[in-house]
Amino acid sequence: MDLSSINPVLLIASLMVSATPIMLAAIGETIVEKAGVLNLGVEGMMITGAVVGFVVGINTGSPMLGFLAAAVASAILSISFGFLTLYLLSNQVATGLGLTLVGLGLSALIGKPYEGMKSTTLDPIEIPILSDIPIVGKMLFAHDPMVYFSIILVGAVWAFLKYSRAGLVLRAVGENHNAAHALGYKVVRIRMLAIMFGGACSGLGGAYISLVRVPQWTEGMTAGAGWIALAIVVFASWKPWRILLGAYLFGGVTVLQLNLQAAGVAIPVEYLSMSPYLITIIVLVFISALGNQGAPASLGRSFHAST
Amino acid sequence: MSLKSILTGAVAALGLTTGAYAADVKVGFVYVGPVGDGGWTYEHNKGRLAVEEHFGDKVETIFQESVPEGADSERVMTQMALQGADLIFTTSFGYMDPTINVAAKFPNVKFEHATGYKRSDNVSTYSARFYEGRAIQGHIAGKMTKTNKIGYIGSFPIPEVIRGINSAYIHAKKANPNVEFSIIWAYTWFDPAKEADAAKALIEQGADVILQHTDSTAPQAAAEKAGNVVTFGQASDMAEYGPFPRVSSIIDNWAPYYIARTQAVLDGTWTSIDTWDGIGAGMVGIGEISSAVPADVKAEAEALRDALASGEYHAFTGPINKQDGSVWLAEGETADDGTLAGMNFYVEGLTGDIPQ
Known part of the structure; x- marks a missing residue:
């Protein structure tokens, strides 16, 4: 065993990279669920974002345009979910699962000609002054722009939900759609916008995997990240800063267990491999034991103005 | 239902x-x-x-x-x-x-x-007999590593993967007595993000050669991003990552076997058999050794390939001890297929335990 071979600076830097996709997807899903909609199609939207981001990134040579296209494509895909659940009142759980399957199939189809190709990836931006701080500088302030963006986004969502009037209305829609409707708020329109925001965030998360974290396109490459994002929303009790905590915890344990294995730590590998999931489950149990975790009261319920 | x-x-x-x-x-x-x-x-x-x-x-x-x-x-x-x-x-x-x-x-x-x-x-x-290809990879890896640390991404601890690790290690050690292997078990055949993370973890801990026994090209991409890291194509040539980081590869060639067996069904001559072919029969191909490999190393690797193909050299030739130091193969003895098929131990020099 040689723990000294694990470099904590690199470890923390890679855990931030590893956590960014699930954090982006989870923060989007938080807004969706805060509006009272349960969209289980995160995985499908992520993989769609991954393929569209990669294709656009390759064809334009600009990863930034790739991210933009990924956000737009996944938002468009999420509109289909919104249309089915909000206008045709289909079951949200079933429709969300369907969305995942559609996304996986569609992405495989789009991505076929792009297998094995390489895209330009995002270069890290070293934030002036801050990145010169010894140790902490390299750890926290020498990442690619999407890592910073994801953290800023978490802060923005938090401020939006807590301080803005629109955030209050969104939460009202999610807590009691009938009351919100009676007050004259457009429940369906607000939910549709929330769903599109969630789609765009999932798309960014997926594109981060195909453009930065891996970076290449392979079919099925999100490999369940969308489901982890859904778990993290519950884990975080629908609170934005806890999303950041949850995503970094999950990403951290994932990266740490690989590093511990490489360093030859004498813990059986099986325990290391299951640890990210195990820790997520344990924390979920603790949170549930605390009682009301702030799940939006109308979560998963269909709304129609006649009822 | x-x-x-x-x-x-x-x-x-x-x-x-x-x-x-x-x-x-x-x-x-x-x-x-x-x-x-x-x-x-x-x-x-x-x-x-x-x-x-x-x-x-x-x-x-x-x-x-x-x-x-x-x-x-x-x-x-x-x-x-x-x-x-x-x-x-x-x-x-x-x-x-x-x-x-x-x-x-x-x-x-x-x-x-x-x-x-x-x-x-x-x-x-x-x-x-992928382990024949692993022997060649091990040799090149041993010659090319500068940090003397070789990273190995394993999928599941099954005989197939363990054979590959042992074969690569034996030949890396012969080429360079100072090499050390770090092994990560990914517990998946295919998860690009996880494979990339595993490769990064190995690279961050000083490995400058990565061998993979998982199916995607993600470790190749991670190595390319890191710079001075050598990789090998796994199962397929992965030539798009050549000439560097991918310096050679093991290519599985199933087509002749699939055609022969389908023909046997058409002819009605199909019987239950056990086939285990290597480089010689063409089931294992060695992808082109790229220009990033020094000429003398390349020549040695090709000589090793030819010796394995002709059967004149066996990848598991004694003396080889098991990890605990007990004798497995005496001087000049070669491993029998039964032991290889069920291989569940590391050879001497590898550290860590095989997950059971």
Whole structure:
């Protein structure tokens, strides 16, 4: 065993990279669920974002345009979910699962000609002054722009939900759609916008995997990240800063267990491999034991103005 | 559920009667990953396409990709058998017991299971001696490492993977007595993000050569990003990452085997056999050793390849001790296939335990 071979600076830097996709997807899903909609199609939207981001990134040579296209494509895909659940009142759980399957199939189809190709990836931006701080500088302030963006986004969502009037209305829609409707708020329109925001965030998360974290396109490459994002929303009790905590915890344990294995730590590998999931489950149990975790009261319920 | 299975059975039976005109033989393939993984499944699918090409209208092929190992695979195989497949290739180690189970229910359907060791009257097994290719990779790795740390991304702790680790280690050690291996078990055949993370973890801890026994090209991309890290293509050539970081590769070539076995079914001469071919028979190909490898190392590696191909040298030739120091092979002794097929120990010098 040689723990000294694990470099904590690199470890923390890679855990931030590893956590960014699930954090982006989870923060989007938080807004969706805060509006009272349960969209289980995160995985499908992520993989769609991954393929569209990669294709656009390759064809334009600009990863930034790739991210933009990924956000737009996944938002468009999420509109289909919104249309089915909000206008045709289909079951949200079933429709969300369907969305995942559609996304996986569609992405495989789009991505076929792009297998094995390489895209330009995002270069890290070293934030002036801050990145010169010894140790902490390299750890926290020498990442690619999407890592910073994801953290800023978490802060923005938090401020939006807590301080803005629109955030209050969104939460009202999610807590009691009938009351919100009676007050004259457009429940369906607000939910549709929330769903599109969630789609765009999932798309960014997926594109981060195909453009930065891996970076290449392979079919099925999100490999369940969308489901982890859904778990993290519950884990975080629908609170934005806890999303950041949850995503970094999950990403951290994932990266740490690989590093511990490489360093030859004498813990059986099986325990290391299951640890990210195990820790997520344990924390979920603790949170549930605390009682009301702030799940939006109308979560998963269909709304129609006649009822 | 039972109604559903009756209905699917009925539909399959209808399909069978109408489809009978189409082809003489229907061949099914069960894949563990997507056909676009660029590695293991990609090569099996190339074998399938070769079968289609070779036989034309006489043979129809069907496949199912990304089938999880375990109960789900049993359902997929049953479905294929009900759809009228005459020959079914199950192409991952974890399909071993499901293949045996389903084969017992369909005595008239022939099954071929890749990399396993359980056979029955209608189940053959086939595999390639990938460890011969690993010996060559080990040699190049030992010569090319500057940090003397070689990273190895394992999938599951099964004999197939352990053989590869041992073979690579023995030959890396011969080339460079100071090498150390760091092994990460990914517990997946295919998860690009996880494979990339594993490669990064190894690189961050000083490994400058990465060997992988997982199926995607993600570790290649991670190595390319890191810069001075050498990799090898796994299962497929992965030439798009050459000449550096990918300096050589093991290429699985299943096409001749698939064609031969399909022919045997057409001729009615199919019997249950165990095939285990290596470089010599062409089932294991060694991808071009790139210009990034120094000429003398390349020549040594090619000499090793030729010696393995001709059978004049065996990749496991004594003296070799087991990890605990006990003697496995005496001077000049070579390993027998039985021990290799069930290999569950590290050779001397490797650190860490094999997860049980």
